[in-house]
Amino acid sequence: xxxxxxxPWMVLLLPLAGFTVLCLFGxxxxxxxxxxxxxIVACATVLIAFGxxxxxxxxxxxxxxxxxxxYRAALGLPAAASPYQPHGPALFQPAERTTxxxxxxEVAGLRVPFALLLDQLSAVMMLVITGVGSLIHIYSLGYMxxxxxxxxxxxxxxxxxxxxxxxxxxxxxxxxxxxxxGVGLCSYFLIGFWFKKKSASDAGKKxxxxxxxxxxxxxxxxxLAFWTxxxxxxxxVTEAVTSRPTEVGVGVLTxxxxxxxxGACGKSAxxxxxxxxxxxxxxxxxxxxxxxxxxxxxxxxxxVARLAPLFSRSETAMNxxxxxxxxxxxxxxxxxLVQTDIKRVLAYSTVSQLGYMFLACGVGAFGVGVxxxxxxxxxxxxxxxxxxxxxxxxxxxxDMRKMGGLWKKIPWTFxxxxxxxxxxxxxxxxxxxxxxxxxxxxxALHSGKxxxxxxxxxxxxLTAFYMTRLLCMTFFGHFRGGHDxxxxxxxxxxxxxxxxxxxxxxxxxxxxVINIPHFLEPVMRLEEHAEPHxxxxxxxxxxxxxxxxxxxxxxxxxxxxxxxxxxxxGGVLLRxxxxxxxxxxxxxxxxxRVVVDGSRxxxxxxxxxxxxxxxxxxxxxxxxxxxxxxxxxxxxxxxAYALLIFGGAVAVLGYLVWLR
Amino acid sequence: MEGLTQxxxxxxxxxxxxxxxxxxxxxxxxxxxxxxxxxLNAVNLAFVAFxxxxxxxxxxxxxxxxxxxxxxxxxxxxxxxxxxHRHKDTLDVDAFNIMKW
Numbered sequence: 001x002x003x004x005x006x007x008p009w010m011v012l013l014l015p016l017a018g019f020t021v022l023c024l025f026g027x028x029x030x031x032x033x034x035x036x037x038x039x040i041v042a043c044a045t046v047l048i049a050f051g052x053x054x055x056x057x058x059x060x061x062x063x064x065x066x067x068x069x070x071y072r073a074a075l076g077l078p079a080a081a082s083p084y085q086p087h088g089p090a091l092f093q094p095a096e097r098t099t100x101x102x103x104x105x106e107v108a109g110l111r112v113p114f115a116l117l118l119d120q121l122s123a124v125m126m127l128v129i130t131g132v133g134s135l136i137h138i139y140s141l142g143y144m145x146x147x148x149x150x151x152x153x154x155x156x157x158x159x160x161x162x163x164x165x166x167x168x169x170x171x172x173x174x175x176x177x178x179x180x181x182g183v184g185l186c187s188y189f190l191i192g193f194w195f196k197k198k199s200a201s202d203a204g205k206k207x208x209x210x211x212x213x214x215x216x217x218x219x220x221x222x223x224l225a226f227w228t229x230x231x232x233x234x235x236x237v238t239e240a241v242t243s244r245p246t247e248v249g250v251g252v253l254t255x256x257x258x259x260x261x262x263g264a265c266g267k268s269a270x271x272x273x274x275x276x277x278x279x280x281x282x283x284x285x286x287x288x289x290x291x292x293x294x295x296x297x298x299x300x301x302x303x304v305a306r307l308a309p310l311f312s313r314s315e316t317a318m319n320x321x322x323x324x325x326x327x328x329x330x331x332x333x334x335x336x337l338v339q340t341d342i343k344r345v346l347a348y349s350t351v352s353q354l355g356y357m358f359l360a361c362g363v364g365a366f367g368v369g370v371x372x373x374x375x376x377x378x379x380x381x382x383x384x385x386x387x388x389x390x391x392x393x394x395x396x397x398x399d400m401r402k403m404g405g406l407w408k409k410i411p412w413t414f415x416x417x418x419x420x421x422x423x424x425x426x427x428x429x430x431x432x433x434x435x436x437x438x439x440x441x442x443x444a445l446h447s448g449k450x451x452x453x454x455x456x457x458x459x460x461x462l463t464a465f466y467m468t469r470l471l472c473m474t475f476f477g478h479f480r481g482g483h484d485x486x487x488x489x490x491x492x493x494x495x496x497x498x499x500x501x502x503x504x505x506x507x508x509x510x511x512x513v514i515n516i517p518h519f520l521e522p523v524m525r526l527e528e529h530a531e532p533h534x535x536x537x538x539x540x541x542x543x544x545x546x547x548x549x550x551x552x553x554x555x556x557x558x559x560x561x562x563x564x565x566x567x568x569x570g571g572v573l574l575r576x577x578x579x580x581x582x583x584x585x586x587x588x589x590x591x592x593r594v595v596v597d598g599s600r601x602x603x604x605x606x607x608x609x610x611x612x613x614x615x616x617x618x619x620x621x622x623x624x625x626x627x628x629x630x631x632x633x634x635x636x637x638x639x640a641y642a643l644l645i646f647g648g649a650v651a652v653l654g655y656l657v658w659l660r
Numbered sequence: 661m662e663g664l665t666q667x668x669x670x671x672x673x674x675x676x677x678x679x680x681x682x683x684x685x686x687x688x689x690x691x692x693x694x695x696x697x698x699x700l701n702a703v704n705l706a707f708v709a710f711x712x713x714x715x716x717x718x719x720x721x722x723x724x725x726x727x728x729x730x731x732x733x734x735x736x737x738x739x740x741x742x743x744x745h746r747h748k749d750t751l752d753v754d755a756f757n758i759m760k761w
Contacts, residue, residue: 636760639692639753642683 005099007056008116008169011049011126015161018045022155029151036141042154043137046161050130057123061519105174109230117171117234119523124370124516125168125302128377129295133161135499136290139385142495143286143392153193157290160186164295168302173222173232176303180218180267183296184211190291191283203279210276214266221259228252238309250314257310257317261324264300269351270328270358275583277351281343285388288343293350293384294377301357301373308366322362322444326452326459329355331581333462337469338577341398342387345470349424350380352459356440359456365443367517372440375432378510379423382503383467386417389492389500390474394485400473402485407475409489412497414475416504421471423507425464427545429538434545435511438538445534457544464548472556668709675702689744689751693737700730 022029022038029037105112137157144150163182170176184207192204226232228248229240241248264270269277280292291297304311304321311317332351339345353376360369391398393410407414423433437460444453479486491497555562567574579585633644675698682695704723711719741751748755 634760636757637754638756639684646680646684 004056004059004118007052008099008118011052011130012162012165012169014045014049015158015165018042018158019155019162022151022158026151026155036145038151038154039141042158043134043141045158046130046134046137050134053126053130057127060120060123110226112172112174112232114175115171116169120520121305121370121523122168124374124520126165128374129161129164132294132377132381133290135502136286136381139496139499140286142493143388144284156186156189160291167299171234173225173234177218177222180299181215183299184208187291187296190287191280193283200282203282207276207280210273211266214263214273217259217262221256221263224256224259228256234306238307241309241313253310254314254316257314258320260303260307261317261321264303268297268300268354270324270355271331272583274328274351275587278344278347281347285343285384285391289381289384292347293380297350297354298373301354301361301369304361305366305370312364318362318364321358322449322452325355325358325362326455329359329459330455333459333466335577335580336466337462338574340400342390342400342470342474343398345466346383346387349467352463353380356456359452360440360443363443363447363449367520368439368443370520371516372436374516375436375511378503379420379433379507382416382420382500382507383424385500385503386413386420389413389496392492393489395488397481397485400470402481403474404477405479406489410491412491413500416500418471419504420507421467425467425545425549426460426541427464427549429542430512432507432511438541441541442534442537445537457541460541461544461548464545465552468549468552469556472553476557477560662713665709665713669706672702672705672709675705687752687754689741689753692753697730697734700726
């Protein structure tokens, strides 16, 4: 057994162990109200898992991937030649990299191995999940210190971490699906964590139900993939596409990809299934940071990147992915312009950034998409945790209109938040968001989808604008809340500030220090399109971002009465944005009119009461009518029966003797 | 077909027809029951005749079964007749016609 066979299991099972311990002994660990034992157990498991994940990445990064012998030795495989030789100039070169344990399902032609898939892609995801995850666990120690249900909270967090790791490490579609459903379940638990609040439990249900729609697509896609390739193993599927390109029709591939993408839309909040994510902000803020910004919502991007060979074969699917991504990026960015709830701005920002990632995948730059996933995990987790620190300071107030001027009172939060804002807006060169967003823009431009490029460029400006607006409304100007609230504003404890500082550093340098596209190259070789550098593009993108930043600064600090005047004037555009393009209204209309009324009028009254009951009652009626006539045969006279029997016997005999 | 067999079958047929007519035409239940016995014995005669003709014992074995059934039927039938008579004070078959729709 090589080291790389054992380490993923350690990473995967540690959070599960934490969850089990908290479930079984949680009450015993938490001896009194002030005790934080549960949180420390949860933090420890994830932190150790993070250590293992770093070890794995170092091992993988140290590999000379061109040298199969060293690679195989690292994986503990015999030195034989790899069965997966590259077939010609293949874009993707699958390698033997699964840790097989046993067959989980073995029915007829279906064989689902319980195997972990370890390569650069899952290693990057593992790093994000355990790294950002452990910071958020630490943050939660402070944020949830006064909550009665800390044990439940931390056990959910640990369970979530386990399922998320299973999602990215699972070596087959069904195993990935287990993780996929598991994180959805934990997301539901944690959104509705304060379930006594009706809006929170409603938001949890909404997230769960909307995700079910996407999951139906994922299941169908998995079934179709099995039907097409005869396998659900991720490597076998991608290998089948790469090495035998002509065997499977493009139409089937497109269908598989689109069905899987429906699942990705649900999980990663893309149009039209994005409606659950803004509502998911009802959960505790660290949960928003971990699940609804850094990890779970990026599962869709991970899946598309993981199945990159499949997607890149189908031009239609790629176009759909890119278009939906760009449309979502633009839509969410515009909605974020008018939100007043600090977490909802960030939620729409997350939706928008996820759109960017799908745009990158859709134009063929899967590695760049994962790169943005990576940097986004840092700066968006930072922003969410920062907003949590603000909310903590404001004693639960989330409305930005009641904040302002906080930068002197909570300087640590302010400075880290400013770094996050600078990183996401792309206005400051060499911060992580600037690097990854530039790569996305370059890929979009190179792919020839110029329209999408301009949408992305415009969205970049909007991103800078709404983030600066958020920063200005929260930290600059004068305090707009009540006097008591102003008096109560206080900086958060160190357990909350430490993760903020670490994440701020990571957001600042994460894009330059770790070259994700290069690291991912063995699993998804970049197409040449990253090669021709558009020297002018960074200048253009930075200028756009700076325009957004300055415009927001100008509007919300220098002339802070202008937005209020614009809002007072109203107008159709403002109305549309405040209604979030009416997606919720449309879904409500669909649910109440089409589903409920349609069920009542058509399915119940017409189909059930009319057709089904009609058939049953009609059959009974016919039998009844016929019986009313034929019952007169039953006279009650024994000799009549005898005559009938006799006649019948004669008839049968006559038939047997003469007619047969 | 041998003459004796033919004659036995003709006799059997005659007895059967007499029995059947009795069942359909007579109204006294006891007579009807006796006619049923007559039909059974007509069949018995046919069985014996065929048994002799074919040289096997199958027909004669069946006759024993028929006689057993006939005895049981007579016992049960007469018991029912007594029960009916106690209810209605009559033995007319057509008087017992309430078991209908």
